[in-house]
Amino acid sequence: MDFGFTEEQLQIKKAVREFALREIAPYVAAYDQEERFPVEIVRKAAAQGYMGGVVPVEYGGAGLDYVTYTLIIEEISRVCQIVGCALSFPSGLAGSAILRYGTEEQKQKYLKPLAQGEAFASVALTEPGSGTDVAAMRTTCRRDGNVYVLNGAKAWISFLDVCDWVLTFATLDRSLGHKGICAFIVERGTPGMTFRPYAHKLGFKPLCTGEVVFEDCRVPVENRIGEEGEGFRVAMCAVENGRLGVAARAVGMAQACLDEVLAYARERVVFGQPIGKFQLVQSKITDMVVGIESARYLTYRLAWLKDQGVQDVRREASIAKMVATDVALMAATHAVQIFGAYGCSAEYPVSRYYRDAKVFQIVEGVNELHRVLIAEYTLGYR
Numbered sequence: 001m002d003f004g005f006t007e008e009q010l011q012i013k014k015a016v017r018e019f020a021l022r023e024i025a026p027y028v029a030a031y032d033q034e035e036r037f038p039v040e041i042v043r044k045a046a047a048q049g050y051m052g053g054v055v056p057v058e059y060g061g062a063g064l065d066y067v068t069y070t071l072i073i074e075e076i077s078r079v080c081q082i083v084g085c086a087l088s089f090p091s092g093l094a095g096s097a098i099l100r101y102g103t104e105e106q107k108q109k110y111l112k113p114l115a116q117g118e119a120f121a122s123v124a125l126t127e128p129g130s131g132t133d134v135a136a137m138r139t140t141c142r143r144d145g146n147v148y149v150l151n152g153a154k155a156w157i158s159f160l161d162v163c164d165w166v167l168t169f170a171t172l173d174r175s176l177g178h179k180g181i182c183a184f185i186v187e188r189g190t191p192g193m194t195f196r197p198y199a200h201k202l203g204f205k206p207l208c209t210g211e212v213v214f215e216d217c218r219v220p221v222e223n224r225i226g227e228e229g230e231g232f233r234v235a236m237c238a239v240e241n242g243r244l245g246v247a248a249r250a251v252g253m254a255q256a257c258l259d260e261v262l263a264y265a266r267e268r269v270v271f272g273q274p275i276g277k278f279q280l281v282q283s284k285i286t287d288m289v290v291g292i293e294s295a296r297y298l299t300y301r302l303a304w305l306k307d308q309g310v311q312d313v314r315r316e317a318s319i320a321k322m323v324a325t326d327v328a329l330m331a332a333t334h335a336v337q338i339f340g341a342y343g344c345s346a347e348y349p350v351s352r353y354y355r356d357a358k359v360f361q362i363v364e365g366v367n368e369l370h371r372v373l374i375a376e377y378t379l380g381y382r
């Protein structure tokens, strides 16, 4: 068992840390408050090769191993997990399904610009009436010659302000359950597809999130990803690969909470001593350190298993996602408490971490779902 990193991985981690401190840290509080996606920062990161991730070089990616990719997403997210989210998209939620199920033409047309930071994508799976229960979706597709006609609505879809295309899902026949689902890429500007962004939300504020409505939206047959009826698998491929990115983002953000707390606990004096001297504060710091280390190694292990070519890592993905996001919320909660009233102000980033950490427990599978899945895999029910 080798817990070390290669020299190259350590150099990349250091370079990413320096990039994040220089190019993201001075601006993150402002764009979070403005609820503005920092497209210029993401493009700079892409120019450094941080967006290409595990996508093969022939499709515009960096061709990295999963451990190095995880280190990049973690270090970026230690400063801003929203930039981490954007950088994880080509390897995770948006790109992985195209890499696995897309045709050569689809990979060149859609995956390549995404991996190079020249295009952005949305993944529209959740609906107003169904989130966790994906197969209960109501958006329909009907074949009409060389096109499919989509009708329905998706909810809580991110990147609506910048996306060039939307990976979405619709059913041919609801009675077929998950076997009736098809996946499509719908290009921005396609008649019949409209976006309705929400005004404000608890966390993830720089992401423009809202509804995607399809009204007799005609999508060319060549934009179907995978075969007819294979859309559920495409969706599961997307979310399962997305979970590594979410875990890495959550670990990075939990570490940021600890970084803030260590500095503050040493300098804030109460009852004549730094608060770091109080054992109840130390207890919180210990919870954070142990939680972060556990989450980090579960996340790296998931990445390492993928690097070994292990095909079925669904159980490990659920474990990493659930633990890392639960730890992120615990770390952010402790951080706000240790900062006292200052933890509630925008002057320090811990209030942002607290808001974002709650959302982490909901996206890419609510943690209750992962709790059930982990038991079912272990019991052999799946």
Ligand SMILES: Cc1cc2nc3c(=O)[nH]c(=O)nc-3n(C[C@H](O)[C@H](O)[C@H](O)COP(=O)(O)OP(=O)(O)OC[C@H]3O[C@@H](n4cnc5c(N)ncnc54)[C@H](O)[C@@H]3O)c2cc1C
Binding pocket: 122, 123, 124, 125, 126, 129, 130, 131, 132, 133, 155, 156, 157, 158, 159, 201, 203, 204, 209, 359, 362, 363, 364, 365, 366, 368, 369, 372
């Ligand atoms: C900021 C933000 C960004 C998002 N971006 C996207 C995006 O880009 N694309 C996209 O498709 N979606 C996106 N989502 C949606 C997100 O993926 C869904 O909210 C999530 O999957 C949960 O679905 P739901 O909200 O419909 O909750 P529901 O499925 O209605 O679940 C509600 C609650 O019921 C309980 N529950 C549900 N299932 C189970 C179970 N099996 N066992 C036990 N308890 C259960 C849990 O407490 C759960 O929180 C985003 C959400 C947010 C908040």
